[in-house]
Amino acid sequence: xxxxxxxxxxxxxxxxxxxxxxxxxxxxxxxYKDICNGKKLATLFYEPSTRTRLSFESAMLNLxxxxxxxxxxxxxxxxxxxxxxxxxxxxxxxxxxxxxRHPKEGAALVASQKSSIPVxxxxxxxxxxxxxxxxxxxxxxxxxxxxxxxxxxxxxxxKFGRTVHSLINALVRYSGxxxxxxxxxxxxxxxxxxREVLEKKNIPFLEVEKLEDVIGDLDLLYMTRVQKERFxxxxxxxxxxxxxxxxxxKMSLASENMMVLHPLPRVNEISVEVDDDPRAVYFKQVQYGxxxxxxxxxxxxxxxxx
Amino acid sequence: xxxxxxxxxxxxxxxxxxxxxxxxxxxxxxxYKDICNGKKLATLFYEPSTRTRLSFESAMLNLxxxxxxxxxxxxxxxxxxxxxxxxxxxxxxxxxxxxxRHPKEGAALVASQKSSIPVxxxxxxxxxxxxxxxxxxxxxxxxxxxxxxxxxxxxxxxKFGRTVHSLINALVRYSGxxxxxxxxxxxxxxxxxxREVLEKKNIPFLEVEKLEDVIGDLDLLYMTRVQKERFxxxxxxxxxxxxxxxxxxKMSLASENMMVLHPLPRVNEISVEVDDDPRAVYFKQVQYGxxxxxxxxxxxxxxxxx
Amino acid sequence: xxxxxxxxxxxxxxxxxxxxxxxxxxxxxxxYKDICNGKKLATLFYEPSTRTRLSFESAMLNLxxxxxxxxxxxxxxxxxxxxxxxxxxxxxxxxxxxxxRHPKEGAALVASQKSSIPVxxxxxxxxxxxxxxxxxxxxxxxxxxxxxxxxxxxxxxxKFGRTVHSLINALVRYSGxxxxxxxxxxxxxxxxxxREVLEKKNIPFLEVEKLEDVIGDLDLLYMTRVQKERFxxxxxxxxxxxxxxxxxxKMSLASENMMVLHPLPRVNEISVEVDDDPRAVYFKQVQYGxxxxxxxxxxxxxxxxx
Numbered sequence: 064x065x066x067x068x069x070x071x072x073x074x075x076x077x078x079x080x081x082x083x084x085x086x087x088x089x090x091x092x093x094x095y096k097d098i099c100n101g102k103k104l105a106t107l108f109y110e111p112s113t114r115t116r117l118s119f120e121s122a123m124l125n126l127x128x129x130x131x132x133x134x135x136x137x138x139x140x141x142x143x144x145x146x147x148x149x150x151x152x153x154x155x156x157x158x159x160x161x162x163x164r165h166p167k168e169g170a171a172l173v174a175s176q177k178s179s180i181p182v183x184x185x186x187x188x189x190x191x192x193x194x195x196x197x198x199x200x201x202x203x204x205x206x207x208x209x210x211x212x213x214x215x216x217x218x219x220x221x222k223f224g225r226t227v228h229s230l231i232n233a234l235v236r237y238s239g240x241x242x243x244x245x246x247x248x249x250x251x252x253x254x255x256x257x258r259e260v261l262e263k264k265n266i267p268f269l270e271v272e273k274l275e276d277v278i279g280d281l282d283l284l285y286m287t288r289v290q291k292e293r294f295x296x297x298x299x300x301x302x303x304x305x306x307x308x309x310x311x312x313k314m315s316l317a318s319e320n321m322m323v324l325h326p327l328p329r330v331n332e333i334s335v336e337v338d339d340d341p342r343a344v345y346f347k348q349v350q351y352g353x354x355x356x357x358x359x360x361x362x363x364x365x366x367x368x369x
Numbered sequence: 370x371x372x373x374x375x376x377x378x379x380x381x382x383x384x385x386x387x388x389x390x391x392x393x394x395x396x397x398x399x400x401y402k403d404i405c406n407g408k409k410l411a412t413l414f415y416e417p418s419t420r421t422r423l424s425f426e427s428a429m430l431n432l433x434x435x436x437x438x439x440x441x442x443x444x445x446x447x448x449x450x451x452x453x454x455x456x457x458x459x460x461x462x463x464x465x466x467x468x469x470r471h472p473k474e475g476a477a478l479v480a481s482q483k484s485s486i487p488v489x490x491x492x493x494x495x496x497x498x499x500x501x502x503x504x505x506x507x508x509x510x511x512x513x514x515x516x517x518x519x520x521x522x523x524x525x526x527x528k529f530g531r532t533v534h535s536l537i538n539a540l541v542r543y544s545g546x547x548x549x550x551x552x553x554x555x556x557x558x559x560x561x562x563x564r565e566v567l568e569k570k571n572i573p574f575l576e577v578e579k580l581e582d583v584i585g586d587l588d589l590l591y592m593t594r595v596q597k598e599r600f601x602x603x604x605x606x607x608x609x610x611x612x613x614x615x616x617x618x619k620m621s622l623a624s625e626n627m628m629v630l631h632p633l634p635r636v637n638e639i640s641v642e643v644d645d646d647p648r649a650v651y652f653k654q655v656q657y658g659x660x661x662x663x664x665x666x667x668x669x670x671x672x673x674x675x
Numbered sequence: 676x677x678x679x680x681x682x683x684x685x686x687x688x689x690x691x692x693x694x695x696x697x698x699x700x701x702x703x704x705x706x707y708k709d710i711c712n713g714k715k716l717a718t719l720f721y722e723p724s725t726r727t728r729l730s731f732e733s734a735m736l737n738l739x740x741x742x743x744x745x746x747x748x749x750x751x752x753x754x755x756x757x758x759x760x761x762x763x764x765x766x767x768x769x770x771x772x773x774x775x776r777h778p779k780e781g782a783a784l785v786a787s788q789k790s791s792i793p794v795x796x797x798x799x800x801x802x803x804x805x806x807x808x809x810x811x812x813x814x815x816x817x818x819x820x821x822x823x824x825x826x827x828x829x830x831x832x833x834k835f836g837r838t839v840h841s842l843i844n845a846l847v848r849y850s851g852x853x854x855x856x857x858x859x860x861x862x863x864x865x866x867x868x869x870r871e872v873l874e875k876k877n878i879p880f881l882e883v884e885k886l887e888d889v890i891g892d893l894d895l896l897y898m899t900r901v902q903k904e905r906f907x908x909x910x911x912x913x914x915x916x917x918x919x920x921x922x923x924x925k926m927s928l929a930s931e932n933m934m935v936l937h938p939l940p941r942v943n944e945i946s947v948e949v950d951d952d953p954r955a956v957y958f959k960q961v962q963y964g965x966x967x968x969x970x971x972x973x974x975x976x977x978x979x980x981x
Binding site for chain 1: 407409411435439450451454455458460463464
Binding site for chain 1: 941
């Protein structure tokens with residue numbers, strides 16, 4: 064039995080297989096519609112995240128399985144002082160697989176240690192969010208046709224944005240990847256990623272402040288939300304939040320084949336006027352998120368997919 | 370693909386078909402029990418409404434489908450600043466049909482505009498609540514045998530009660546309908562309904578203050594709750610809330626064939642001593658609400674019912 | 676049609692049949708996996724209890740049925756002033772069976788009186804929690820092989836702990852039972868149980884203050900949580916909460932065949948170092964809780980299990 068706590072828990076080969084399965088699910092959904100009959104997914108959301116929770120639930124229902132769980136800590140036993148470890152042991156009696164989201168870093172790992180069912184980390188604080196990264200990888204592979212030889216722009220809050228950190232970690236395993244890191248100085252990529260990941264592995268990267276200066280060079284632009292809850296004070300938030308807004312004007316500078324991804328929810332960092340641009344694939348990305356979670360559930364449950 | 374935002378979205382003919390289907394569902398439930406296998410309903414409740422939400426969920430489960438969603442805005446992405454439009458685009462990837470309830474007028478319409486799945490308005494503020502109206506219509510047609518030639522009493526809060534406004538709009542399309550409007554002066558039917566609907570279409574109506582003066586003339590009595598949240602101040606609420614309470618004494622003045630409906634929840638506007646009177650059909654009405662929602666889901670999903 | 680409001684609603688014979696069914700479910704789960712196809716369970720939780728709610732939901736899903744409901748009063752119609760009676764009449768139109776949890780004593784009984792579907796009390800204040808007692812009984816019968824001739828230690832908060840009171844009431848119906856009641860003076864078993872149950876039925880019992888003095892004599896040790904919400908003030912809670920902590924040292928004084936049960940959630944009354952002791956069966960108990968709820972649902976729905 065295995066868990067998925069970090070996006071790097073899968074080797075490149077394993078990841079290839081997982082993404083292949085996701086593609087097969089996209090192409091032949093009927094093949095999979097009863098495959099998890101009688102299986103149950105528990106969604107343990109200690110902090111609300113509609114998008115992620117419903118993506119998991121949709122995935123399990125698509126496979127013919129059942130779903131149970133909670134959507135916020137208020138309606139869980141956590142308020143009675145129960146540890147995540149104990150809750151996980153209990154949930155192991157109720158379900159066959161579990162997706163857990165928790166505000167504390169490391170909570171998913173702790174949960175997995177006492178679990179007798181596979182645990183999927185659905186986000187633990189600012190730390191990891193592997194199924195978002197798998198979603199991003201599947202989207203890129205399906206829509207760009209490859210995961211190597213790409214110039215990838217990462218824009219917005221690169222300091223606190225865990226999806227960005229995870230995506231960098233995941234993509235540096237492929238050849239011919241280079242990054243353009245677009246952010247205000249205050250929200251630059253952390254040192255441990257700059258040094259331990261990019262520089263150590265000799266990955267070419269550029270740090271710039273203006274999106275319009277570099278958008279023309281990108282194969283992919285990964286936009287991120289300036290998350291209010293990550294700021295230390297309100298004024299900083301207000302000063303910076305509108306700095307990196309993608310609009311039609313900036314899109315006109317980009318190549319015809321560039322694609323815009325976003326982990327969502329977006330607030331106003333992408334203008335709605337961009338939504339109808341065929342290069343805006345962030346809503347398609349949501350659909351890929353369901354397919355990759357279906358593939359993940361099948362893989363972790365070791366369901367025979369022949 | 371079509372949505373249901375207002376009770377008037379269906380023509381009289383379409384409504385007839387929908388109600389016919391609901392009656393068939395009531396008579397032959399087994400025929401429909403797997404008909405939505407593999408389909409998913411999303412219930413997006415930005416404000417709590419147990420009764421309405423569970424009615425939808427029960428309807429979808431009766432059809433063999435699956436359900437996912439949220440029951441209050443706290444556990445949704447709304448708190449992260451996501452627009453209803455974006456949420457709806459995302460939900461379109463997760464489900465095949467959606468029921469949305471929102472405190473803001475017009476929210477369901479906005480949601481439907483970007484949706485790629487059918488959207489059912491499950492209540493948007495004081496505005497519309499079409500499935501309640503469909504429920505009322507089915508109840509009347511099944512239990513009175515007709516939707517025309519009825520004297521209909523509407524009692525209670527006629528100013529803010531959206532179910533009353535919707536029901537008037539829906540019933541004036543049938544011939545031989547007249548209304549008796551029973552309310553305190555402060556909570557009379559709004560001018561735009563009196564003038565634009567009743568007077569314009571030459572529908573006979575009477576406005577009175579005392580239920581006991583007119584109850585004997587009614588084919589139907591539609592009671593409504595005096596909703597605390599609609600009042601501007603506490604004292605007004607306390608002064609008026611007990612004005613229009615239906616009890617055994619008042620029921621003794623009504624005809625044997627009169628029927629009492631109520632959109633529920635009731636607080637104390639109908640005394641519990643009335644519950645066992647065979648003319649009290651407000652709990653049967655709940656059951657019809659499930660049948661009509663089943664018919665609505667099938668209709669919007671364009672499921673072949675042969 | 677019958678409801679389960681109190682653990683004593685079943686006779687000893689009926690209970691035997693129920694536990695036999697639960698054992699059959701444990702041994703042959705595949706036999707039961709579609710048996711409730713098309714049936715729906717409503718979980719009405721007016722106060723949160725993840726463990727109990729999810730146990731019911733897991734049970735119903737294991738039987739192939741569907742689930743709907745709410746997990747806290749905030750997301751129910753209760754906030755609009757609807758009575759439990761009315762809610763229950765409505766739920767009767769939505770589901771085939773219902774599990775209700777409510778902070779008020781007697782709420783489940785009130786709910787059952789107007790219900791047209793079977794109602795299971797999933798806890799009503801400090802009063803009753805029959806499915807916990809059924810879980811305890813099944814665990815004891817399966818793991819000790821009998822429900823009679825046992826020396827049972829009950830430790831912790833014996834004053835407010837409803838699970839302890841229910842278990843005493845349930846076990847005194849078997850022969851050869853004796854109790855060792857281990858608690859601080861302030862949290863002793865209430866007089867009405869001491870006099871009306873134990874003394875009246877001539878059940879041998881001992882009241883002691885120190886767990887280590889008696890642990891060697893026990894066949895079973897039933898630990899309970901010192902529930903913060905039962906205390907009148909914070910200081911009392913802090914003074915007493917650590918008084919009765921089970922650890923390795925105390926376990927070393929117990930017999931090889933003794934078993935430790937706990938209704939969970941535990942806070943720190945059982946040290947985690949005890950978890951791996953084979954005599955610690957409180958997590959197995961959770962699994963038995965699912966089996967017994969499956970048996971209960973089948974019994975109340977009168978499903979043919981041949």
